[in-house]
Amino acid sequence: EADIYQTPRYLVIGTGKKITLECSQTMGHDKMYWYQQDPGMELHLIHYSYGVNSTEKGDLSSESTVSRIRTEHFPLTLESARPSHTSQYLCASSEASKGEQYFGPGTRLTVT
Amino acid sequence: GQQLNQSPQSMFIQEGEDVSMNCTSSSIFNTWLWYKQDPGEGPVLLIALYKAGELTSNGRLTAQFGITRKDSFLNISASIPSDVGIYFCAGPYYGGATNKLIFGTGTLLAVQP
Numbered sequence: 001e002a003d004i005y006q007t008p009r010y011l012v013i014g015t016g017k018k019i020t021l022e023c024s025q026t027m028g029h030d031k032m033y034w035y036q037q038d039p040g041m042e043l044h045l046i047h048y049s050y051g052v053n054s055t056e057k058g059d060l061s062s063e064s065t066v067s068r069i070r071t072e073h074f075p076l077t078l079e080s081a082r083p084s085h086t087s088q089y090l091c092a093s094s095e096a097s098k099g100e101q102y103f104g105p106g107t108r109l110t111v112t
Numbered sequence: 113g114q115q116l117n118q119s120p121q122s123m124f125i126q127e128g129e130d131v132s133m134n135c136t137s138s139s140i141f142n143t144w145l146w147y148k149q150d151p152g153e154g155p156v157l158l159i160a161l162y163k164a165g166e167l168t169s170n171g172r173l174t175a176q177f178g179i180t181r182k183d184s185f186l187n188i189s190a191s192i193p194s195d196v197g198i199y200f201c202a203g204p205y206y207g208g209a210t211n212k213l214i215f216g217t218g219t220l221l222a223v224q225p
């Protein structure tokens with residue numbers, strides 16, 4: 001079944017640690033996105049990719065980085081986590097020609 | 113920049129009641145999307161609208177693309193407890209990159225059995 005996956009679902013880590021949030025999709029979509037969302041609030045785009053080797057910053061400034069080496073995989077990395085990075089991170093993908101985006105279940109990150 | 117305003121911000125209703133919520137913008141959109149988000153989960157696409165005036169249903173949900181292209185409405189008939197969640201409207205904008213979505217501020221729906 002075509003889907004979009006995120007791991008881990010929940011992560012609690014200490015300040016200064018390096019972390020990578022994984023996102024994979026089996027829908028063959030060219031475009032992928034990362035959003036940051038605080039509880040009950042709007043989604044804010046932090047990174048997106050048009051395809052392999054393409055990455056762009058989103059509308060909300062973020063200290064995280066992303067890479068797109070394979071079509072199906074779009075990991076997000078924080079080199080040194082801080083409490084201000086505590087949030088929910090949502091990954092999404094879409095077909096090249098359509099506006100609809102399909103979301104993964106999210107990773108809830110807590111930095112202590 | 114473009115913004116999507118949703119109203120109401122929250123609704124507390126009894127099971128079986130009908131619900132209406134809307135989304136407005138100062139800019140024109142060519143596509144309107146409605147998502148539902150359960151606590152701790154990612155948004156799930158409910159309905160996509162592509163044409164001004166279009167009325168589309170998905171089970172008990174009906175959404176309309178406003179004629180002015182600056183608004184959209186979502187109705188839920190005969191609400192049930194599992195309708196609880198946050199409903200977001202969204203629209204793609206083309207400020208230098210296609211397929212970027214703007215999300216509305218969300219409508220929180222609570223349904224009392």
